[in-house]
Amino acid sequence: MEIRDIEAFVVVAEELHFGRAAARLRISQPPLSSRIRQLEAELGLELFTRSTRTVTLTEAGARLLPPARQMLEQMRRTKAVAESIKTGEEGLVRLGFAGASSQRGLPLLSRAVRQTWPGIDLQLQSQTYVYTALQLLVDGGLDLAFARLPSHPQLESRVVEVETIVCALPEGHRLVDQESISMPDIRAEDFVSLPDTQGSILQATMFALCVTAGFRPRVVQVAPDSTTVLALVAAGVGITITLSSVATTKSSGVIYRPIDDIHPSHMFATLAWRKDDQSPALKRVLEVSEVALPTPDLSQFADNPFLSGI
Helix, strand or coil, X not given: CCHHHHHXXXXXXXXXXXXXXXXXXXXXXXXXXXXXXXXXXXXXXXXXXXXXXXXXXXXXXXXXXXXXXXXXXXXXXXXHHHHHHHHCCCEEEEEEEEHHHHCCHHHHHHHHHHHHCCCEEEEEEEECCHXXXXXXXXXXXXXXXXXXXXXXXXXXXXXXXXXEEEEEEECCCCCCCCCCECHHHHCCCEEEECCCCCCCHHHHHHHHHHHHCCCCCEEEEECCCHHHHHHHHHCCCCEEEEEHHHHCCCCCCEEEEEECCCCCCEEEEEEEEXXXXXXXHHHXXXXXXXXXXXXXXXXXXXXXXXXXXX
């Protein structure tokens, strides 16, 4: 039983006239009559009562008409969905994010995608560190990711936010009265750090800045994520170097100050995706991202080493 036979049955049932039904189907009448006879033979049922002047549905034909219409409607819906998938109006995009690198961008992008392309299922997958999200992206476990690293050879990326490197101090610290600090100011301080085994670019940057300034940070406690790090800073356990995007969390008991003698002094949040990903839905999401998260002016950061790999 072919779809075209079901369609022929429904059209004849609606017209109750083989000539008009053939015209609607854009075929001649003899092939249409042949399709109906073939369908009747296959089903073992008489669907129409024919005379020289009239065509009427039999009881069997009348009972088969509703499910036949449902079958055609389901086929039309299936074709419509397939076309939407081809054009990217529907589809799945798995978006990875981690910590502060996506605090501003994630809700802006997510809302914009839902409003612009409600047929796209934007699955949000949280990771502890951006490195994990990037590795999943390279391995095919994600389609798109917020990142803070120079791009991998298999990836494309676009800067969506410029982040300032700052120092987080507990309230009452001796340096909070200064508008900014320098690296020598914190040389003798106790530090709270993210783990050095998890690929955290923020942790690596903190150590690199300290070593460049001529000292290794004295880490007195390691925490699994930035939220816990800031809680320990607020508790007076130590200080840390973090980013302006983290500072927007307004952690109680933590004061943030810019560091005036470091280079680079900024990092860059990016969106990254695989170069060979031809997903139409991903293409739609990337188009939306250019409006929801436009690339900031990077001209003043031309000498920043973090931009060299993007």
